[in-house]
Amino acid sequence: MQCHIRLVLDAQNQMNLRLHCLGKKNVLQKTTALSHALYNSHDTRPFHPGVAGDNYIFRQFLDYKSYTYTYLLADTASREAIMIDPVxxxxxxxxxxxxxxxxxLIAAVNTHVHADHVTGSGELKKRVPGCKSxxxxxSKARADLxxxxxxxIKFGRFELEVRSTxxxxxxxxxxxxxxxxMVFTGDALLIRGCGRTxxxxxxxxxxxxxxxSQIFSLPKHFKVFPAxxxxxxxxxxxxxxxxxxxRLRRSRSEFIEIMNNLKLPYPKQIDKALPANMVCGIYDEMDKAAQV
Structure with a gap:
């Protein structure tokens, strides 16, 4: 069963969280309302609900095949938006x-050249005139910027700082x-984990x-959103x-030893994903590159 938490307004214009539980075929099975007051009483919360009438849009989407999170950020005044790690x-x-x-959508932004899925940047560019990858x-991958x-990375009145990790x-x-x-960490930092090396x-x-140096140095309250x-x-x-x-709370030498002994299997999608992602996920361009 898959569960999704959504922020909604109830009849009294109060913020509620609704947990939508879906079966294997994504058929809506159950909806549970959680009051905003009860939500705030929890020591650990699944995400920050924002404020009603705030000046931005934030959405987190999941690709169930690769367990990749895609993030949509937008400015409500200018309506400019960016998308991080589309699939x-x-x-x-x-x-x-x-x-x-x-x-x-003014930009489709990748955190890195992915090995487990093909980016959606190129296909979004086809659908949205002016969108930049x-x-x-x-990385030496093809992109507009x-x-x-x-x-x-600026969108409307907002901007993201780019840090090399x-x-x-x-x-x-x-x-x-x-x-x-908020910090969008790609595969550098996962929840209770990190990307393979x-x-x-x-x-x-x-x-x-x-x-x-680049992530743990941020303020403690910053919310971490991985890929x-x-x-x-x-x-x-x-x-x-x-x-x-x-892994990462250990010493540097202990971390290196752990990572060097993971013995992980070869990524299933890497032979397909890497060549495609080097050309922004556009298969026509991948075919041309192979012919050169």
Whole structure:
């Protein structure tokens, strides 16, 4: 059974959280309302509900095949939006939601060259005129804009800070939304875990240094939104990961030993995903590249 928590307004215009539980065929089975007061009484909350009438839109979507989280961020005044880590199989869903919300997607942003799914950046660009693809320049992947540390990604009145966090791959980036206390960590930092370091120029020592210097240095209350989770968790905080992450709370030498002895299987989608993601997920371009 799959459960999704949604923020809604009840008849008294009070914020409620509704937990929608879906069966295997995504048929709505049950809806449970959780009052905002009860929500705030919990020590551990699944996500931040925002404020009614706030000036931004935030949505977290899941691709059930690769357990990839895609994030939609938008400014309600300008209607400009960006999407982080879109997946090709869910482009139609994502495009429909963009239309329903009436926002203009100006950028499809990747945290790194993924090995477990094909990016939806290229397909979104086909559907949304003016949408730009973005990825780390050091990744050498094709994109409209090549990002590096200290760049800013602007949408309406908001902006994300770009931080370089290599180690899982050489081109991993983390995006920090300082104003809203959110950080989008890709595979560099997962909830109680981290990305593997045994391919794509990965390095356990580099990853440890990246997370501790670029992510754990953020304010403790910042909410952590990773690119994946395989256990149903939707977010964490900097404070939680510093205290409880079973790998990254250890010493650097212990972390390196752990990562070097994981003995993980070869990624199922890597032979398909890597070539496609190097050309923004556009299969026509992948075919052309193979012919050169």
């Amino acid at each position: 090709i199989e869910t482009v139609e869903r994502d495009y429909r939601i963009l239309q329903e919300l009436g926002v203009n 973005m990825i780390a320049g050091v 090549k990002l590096r540390a200290n760049d800013s 290599p180690g899982h791959t050489n081109g991993c980036l983390t995006y920090v939304w300082h104003e809203k206390g 045994d391919f794509q120029e990965g390095s356990p020592g580099v990853l440890y240094d990246s997370v501790h 994946h989770d395989y256990t149903g968790q939707t977010m964490s905080t900097i404070d939680e990961e510093v205290k409880f992450n079973p």
